[in-house]
Amino acid sequence: MTEHKDVIIVGAGPAGVGMASLLRRIGVENMLVIDRYEVGASFVRWPQETRFITPSFYSNPFGQIDLNAVNPASSPALSAGVEHLDGTAYAKYLQEVLRDSGAEALTSTHIVEVSLTQKGSFRLFSSSGQKWVTPVLIWATGEYQFPDKNVFEGAEHCLHYSRVNSWRDFKQDDYVIIGGYESAVDAAINLLEQGCRVKLLTRSAPWANNHIADPSISLSPWTRQRLQQVMDNRYFEIYEDADVTSVLKTSSPDGGYRIHTANGRAWCSHQRPILGTGFLCGGGARQLAPFFDWNAAGFPLLTPEDASTRFPGLYLVGPQVRHEQHIYCFIYKFRERFAVVAKAVAQQLNLPLRDDDLKLLTEDICCQDDRCHC
Secondary structure, rough: OOEEEEEEOOOOOOOHHHHHHHHHOOOOHHHHHHHHOOOHHHOOOOOOOOOOOOOOOOOHOOOOOOOOOOOOOEEEEEEHOOOOOOOHHHHHHHHHHHHHHHEEEEEOEEEEEEEEOOOOOOEOOOOOOEEEEOOEEEEEOOOOOOOOOOOOOOEEEEEEEEOOHHHHHHOOOEEEEEOOOOHHHHHHHHHOOOOEEEEEEEEOOOOOOOOOOOOOOOOOOHHHHHHHOOOOOOOOEEEEEEEEEEEEEEOOOOOOOOOEEOOOEEEEEEEOEEEEOOOOOOHHHHHHHHHOOOOOOOOEEEEEEEEEEOOOOOEOOOOOOOEEEEEEHHHHHHHHHHHHHHHHHHHHOOOOOOOHHHHHHHHHHOOOOOOOOO
């Protein structure tokens, strides 16, 4: 049996939950949120020691929404009582927001196929045989569950940051970390705290004094501060201009790995090198690759309403949204696009909007002109 929904959101992370909350607020009733794991699944899978780099503070009543909130009525700081949440606490916050929204949700439900009906709607199939049809499909599967494991030859020999459960599981030894941004630096700091020796191989130094202000393409103040505290650690070595081109397993009886760079340098490690090189361009949108056009950088092309340029009923929300120079990889950035999508969905469904709804959707729209610096 095929079930009809006015809106289906795939992904129950901050993008999916925030979008569902707003759509419910403007009167969308027949809606379903689906996740193959659980609400906040990516955050549950963070290393246990990982913390938000953006601080949470309950400033909502004064017109400044908590940076990590997915709607104006909530605050992770209020929910968890801490400034830099861990993944488990943030997942709990998302569960609370989704519950309070009243949106129907299905977890442990894996969408394995999406196709088009003759009328241009979307037909979804789950691994357990469930079927749905909807005119509005909002894809919100994020990026954390889509690590980039093919950044160079032999990358399969490395351990990606997203596959670490806890840094306490690592025995005291020498480790090589490849990368220079948030995840690589966080890995280095956590291993140093475990008494390990760390070599950080990075192509650039995003913590330099001439850093770029936008934290989407530079090291955040939180991570920069933590890094400064370990710079004098005698167990810590940083090698800049280290563009890794390959990782090879050695033939030594004891095992080991050899890491090569473009300028001819090489390092050896008994332990698997750790990849802190980020995630696939396009992230979860790659699951629906034929439904999007793609730019040369590897990101999906979107209309001004964040819809696919090929299928106008398909919307993308979350950290992979790009518009010209604007990068929406932080929660406080991509939540600004929720109103854009909600307004388009309301028009598509011929949903009558109250004056309060129109005001909400107009006020929340970001980047309407060149003065926006989000």
